[in-house]
Amino acid sequence: MDLTFSQEYQDFRAEVRDFIARNKDRAPRSRGGVEAPTAEMIDWQKRLIAHGYAARTVPKDYGGFGAAPDPLKTYIIGVEFTKAGAPLGLGSQGITLLVPTLLEHGTEEQKHRYIPDTITGVIPWCQGYSEPGAGSDLASLQTAGRVEGDEFVINGQKIWTSSAHFAEMMFCLVRTEPDQPKHRGISYILIPMETPGIEVRPLSTMTGRSEFNEVFFTDVRVPMSNIVGARGQGWAVANTTLKYERDALSDPDHAGSMLRSLIALMQQETVDGRSLMEDAVFRDRLLKLQARVEAMRLNNLRLLTASVKKQDAGVPRLVSKLVGTHLMQDIAALGMDVLGELGVLYEQGEHLRSHGAWPFRYMFQLGMIIGGGTSHIQKNIIAERGLSMPREPKVAAA
Amino acid sequence: MEFGLSEDQRLLEDSVRRMLEARVPMDVVREAAQGETGFDAAVWAALAELGALGVLIPEEFGGSGLSFFDAMLIAEQLGRVAAPAPFLGTAIMAATALIEGGTDAQKRELLPKIAAGELKVGVAVGEALQARDGAGIRLEAGALNGTALSAVDGLAADAYLVAAGGDTLALVPRDATGLDVTAMTTLDRTRGFAELKLNDVRTNALIGAPGQAADIVRRVINAGRIALAADMLGAEAVMIERAVAYSLERKQFNRPIGSFQAIKHACAEMVADLEPARALVWYAAHAHDNAPDEAAVMACHAKAHLGEIGRSIANNATLAHGGMGFTDLMGLHYWFKRIHVDRALLGGPERLRHEAAVLQGWAA
Numbered sequence: 001m002d003l004t005f006s007q008e009y010q011d012f013r014a015e016v017r018d019f020i021a022r023n024k025d026r027a028p029r030s031r032g033g034v035e036a037p038t039a040e041m042i043d044w045q046k047r048l049i050a051h052g053y054a055a056r057t058v059p060k061d062y063g064g065f066g067a068a069p070d071p072l073k074t075y076i077i078g079v080e081f082t083k084a085g086a087p088l089g090l091g092s093q094g095i096t097l098l099v100p101t102l103l104e105h106g107t108e109e110q111k112h113r114y115i116p117d118t119i120t121g122v123i124p125w126c127q128g129y130s131e132p133g134a135g136s137d138l139a140s141l142q143t144a145g146r147v148e149g150d151e152f153v154i155n156g157q158k159i160w161t162s163s164a165h166f167a168e169m170m171f172c173l174v175r176t177e178p179d180q181p182k183h184r185g186i187s188y189i190l191i192p193m194e195t196p197g198i199e200v201r202p203l204s205t206m207t208g209r210s211e212f213n214e215v216f217f218t219d220v221r222v223p224m225s226n227i228v229g230a231r232g233q234g235w236a237v238a239n240t241t242l243k244y245e246r247d248a249l250s251d252p253d254h255a256g257s258m259l260r261s262l263i264a265l266m267q268q269e270t271v272d273g274r275s276l277m278e279d280a281v282f283r284d285r286l287l288k289l290q291a292r293v294e295a296m297r298l299n300n301l302r303l304l305t306a307s308v309k310k311q312d313a314g315v316p317r318l319v320s321k322l323v324g325t326h327l328m329q330d331i332a333a334l335g336m337d338v339l340g341e342l343g344v345l346y347e348q349g350e351h352l353r354s355h356g357a358w359p360f361r362y363m364f365q366l367g368m369i370i371g372g373g374t375s376h377i378q379k380n381i382i383a384e385r386g387l388s389m390p391r392e393p394k395v396a397a398a
Numbered sequence: 399m400e401f402g403l404s405e406d407q408r409l410l411e412d413s414v415r416r417m418l419e420a421r422v423p424m425d426v427v428r429e430a431a432q433g434e435t436g437f438d439a440a441v442w443a444a445l446a447e448l449g450a451l452g453v454l455i456p457e458e459f460g461g462s463g464l465s466f467f468d469a470m471l472i473a474e475q476l477g478r479v480a481a482p483a484p485f486l487g488t489a490i491m492a493a494t495a496l497i498e499g500g501t502d503a504q505k506r507e508l509l510p511k512i513a514a515g516e517l518k519v520g521v522a523v524g525e526a527l528q529a530r531d532g533a534g535i536r537l538e539a540g541a542l543n544g545t546a547l548s549a550v551d552g553l554a555a556d557a558y559l560v561a562a563g564g565d566t567l568a569l570v571p572r573d574a575t576g577l578d579v580t581a582m583t584t585l586d587r588t589r590g591f592a593e594l595k596l597n598d599v600r601t602n603a604l605i606g607a608p609g610q611a612a613d614i615v616r617r618v619i620n621a622g623r624i625a626l627a628a629d630m631l632g633a634e635a636v637m638i639e640r641a642v643a644y645s646l647e648r649k650q651f652n653r654p655i656g657s658f659q660a661i662k663h664a665c666a667e668m669v670a671d672l673e674p675a676r677a678l679v680w681y682a683a684h685a686h687d688n689a690p691d692e693a694a695v696m697a698c699h700a701k702a703h704l705g706e707i708g709r710s711i712a713n714n715a716t717l718a719h720g721g722m723g724f725t726d727l728m729g730l731h732y733w734f735k736r737i738h739v740d741r742a743l744l745g746g747p748e749r750l751r752h753e754a755a756v757l758q759g760w761a762a
Contacts, residue, residue: 001407001467001684002400009399072399263760277760280752286760287751291678291703294696298677301401308399316677319670376663382670383662387642390657 003301005072012073016080019051024086036166037090037121045090045121053077054089055119058099063116071307082253093163094118094125098171105188105229105237114169114190126163128172128191128215129238131156136377138173139182139235143217145174145189147224152176152189154197154220160371164200164213167193177232186234190226197221207363208347253300255293255324258331258361262286265353266338276338285334292327296320315386322378329365336362401680403471410468414475417448422479424729430482431587431732437554438482442515451489452513454497460510461493466621470683473625477632477740480732482588484518486625487551492519492559494621495567499606499614508569519569520555521622522546522594526564526615527745535596537562537608542570542599550622550743553581553590559605560594565612569603570596586739588732619744620697624686626740627679627700630708631672633733633740637715638668640730644719655718664714671707678703695754702750705741712737 005013026047028040037045048054049065056074058064067073081088089095099118102111117123134141143156154174164170170191177185193200197220202210229237266276266286276282299316306313335358336343345352346359369375383389403411421444430438445451453469455461469490476485493512496505511517525534525546535544542562549558558570558577570577578595606614642665645656655661682700685693712734716723723730745753755761 001402001404001465001680003684003688005399280761283755283761284748284751287699287702287754288706290754291699291706291751292674294681294699295674295678295703298401298681299674302677305399305401315669316673319666319673322666323670323674376659379663379666379670380659382666387662387665387669389642389646389662389665390654392657392659393653 005076009072009076013076013080016053016077017084019053020080020084020086023047024084027087036124037092041090042121044087045119048089049119053081055095055099058103058115058119062103062111063119071304075304078253082257090121092121092124093127094123094167094169094171095121097127098125101171101188101237101240102228104240109225110190110228123169124163124167125169125171126161126167126193126213126215128158128161128164128170130158130160132159136374139186141173141175141186143172143174144178145176145187145222147176148221150224151221152187152224152226154189154191154217154222156217158215158217159203159212161200161213161215162211164193164215165202165210169193170215171228173234173238176234180232183235184232186238187231188228188234188237189222190228191220191222195220195222205363205367207360207367211364211367253297255296255327255331258328258335259289259293261354261357262289262331262335262338265335265358269338269353271340282334282338285337289327289331289334292323293331296324296327299323315382318378318382318386321372322375322382325365325369326375329362329369332358332361332365401677407468407471410464411471411475414448414450414472415478417444418475418479418481422481424732427480427482427588427732428729433587434581434590435553436482436586436588436590437484437518441481441483442518445483445485445489446513446515449513451485451515452493452509453489454493455509455513456497459505460513462513465683466624466686467680467683470624470628470679473628474632474635474679477629477736478636480588480633480736484520484551484554484589486589486622486629487521487549487555487559488512488517488519490625491521491523491550491618491622495559495605495614495618498617499567499611504569504603504605518551518554518556519559520549520552520557520590520592520594521559521618522549522552523559523561523567523615523619523622524548524744526561527619528749535560535562535594537566537568540600540602541576542568542596542601544596546594546596548582548584548743549592549594551589552579552592552594555592558594559618560596561615563609564615565610566608567605567611567614567618568601569605570599570601574599574601576600584739585735586732588736589739616694620686620694622744623697623701623750624679624682626743627682627697627704630701630704630737630740631676631679633737634668634672634675634704634708634711637711637730637733637737638665638672641665641668641715641718644722648720661718664718668711668714671711675700675704675707695757698745698750698754698757701745702747702754705737705747705750708737708741 028044052065052067055064056067057069060066131141145152145154172189172191173186174189175185176187197218199216201214203212203214204210269276302316303313342351346356449462450472452461453464456463533545533547535542535546556572560568560570576597576599580593582591582593584591645661646654648655679700682696685696716730722728
């Protein structure tokens, strides 16, 4: 166990702190919600890339900073920005999911054409994977791309597509080889959202906001050169992306920040003149959560160590989405509960606290528990890949 | 920066594990549990020979002078086999008291004996935290009076480390005049617990000055708590491994029950509780040596959290075995009981969380 950092990393930390101190005033204010990046945010993103605090390992040829992968430096950047309350680089699906996929599977032309503008936020992307009939069993997706000349002609429907209402492009899974077994009939296709035949309908959720959309395709024509990887190889290509998504969804530092907000809330809020922190029952719930937050923060250090050593952390990695998302929701739940009747106020009103953030987070986190593989699916993954337990036998088709 | 075991620590863990797996099969646990004291002399001698009992003791006093993290790894391995050995009281708590608060003469006399397995120490510090049934020990005019409950590893002990109030520590030989030792039978028969009655027990073996040893008492308790958390970690890991293994062997409806999602999800939930908790125990052990500001809070959190998930794992791992889990034959109950006793010792989860709140200035 060695939690010290060598001189190289201490120097790097100092450099990051110095950058934040000099540039924090220029940082854009986060507005929350899923919106297109503003000019301010794109500016900030470019500044971060220039210093290696975003798109750090994306090669210079494609507009990135071009550093060798170094999980410790990435960790230090995350810690220092979070501590200073400075916004980290954009975390859109295009940047976190598409770019790594293109780097691995894209053609030279695709990389040059898309990566530079994606990492700066100039081209916002959306992910077209899930369909009404293809959720946990994603490979059964039915959106079809038939070949006509040098084009795919796409018909079908996607759902849960966040960012589709402003995205310029979609990376999409389409069934192009209907005669092949389901996993081998899918292609990974890049689709401009302004192509005729695409209709985007916002999908309102329980939070009252539209975090997602439905996207309908009617004879949408896309050049065949927009495919990433070979025809029928889309499932393998997408699996690179899914791996990144599962890693991206739960961030123990977020749990730590939310817990700090909860502590402040419990110290400020009073019932009959007594702070909620003085209430032994609520305080006990807080302390239980604190232990879980610490455990996840430390579990993350374990994952960090594994990635420095280029090892797979195994079970500690596989559990992180399941545990992290439920932990976040439990923190939000206590935030609601300590507010009592005021905790169920929503959207507006003079007694509303933090613009309704606690009930919003509580509901939003349920979305996170569901998205990217529900907790039930996560438990299958943990049991099968982590504990080598057998898969459920396939049910014979009726 | 490396959050995890070093190569040396992996080797240490491996050697302790191999020795314990060879020397402490279920039969040995069963036999010890049927005995009077929850002590197995052969296991104890093997631990001494391996250097495990002197893990914390500096080399100049006959130990191996390793870190608390290393001691935690040994405690975890002992929990894995539900070892009938007074390691917690002797090698962790008494050793900590002597190393941190003993005079040079005390260290020279006692630490080599602990390392060699020649001195087993029962520890009665629970009343420094909270007293039940009017228990408590006082030091007045050079004599100890009162009772102490649930003295850890108290049945096979050659001597006792006794806290008088929260700020005085004394070492009392087993044969001291006026000391009466009564067994307290707990769920867990793999270790012994005792009630000590002290009636004008004269002692000149204080550790630290009278009334000045509060810091040492706290360190001893913190050390004990982390070791208990590690013991639970080992016991919980084994219960999960056994549940998974059983579910792959046991067939119903022509398939292993481990292929049913009901069982798979229960196992996934257990391991999702356990693995992050492992990181918490690691850090608590690291902080005990290296981060004095955080050490006490982390010890509270580690033990409280392992106790909370431990109750759930103990129940669900047993449940995954169906009726067999409930039998004596299967032997799962040794870990089930050990986890529950560990959970209660030196402060249960509620008490620990309250202490953690006080330490952070959130409660009076």
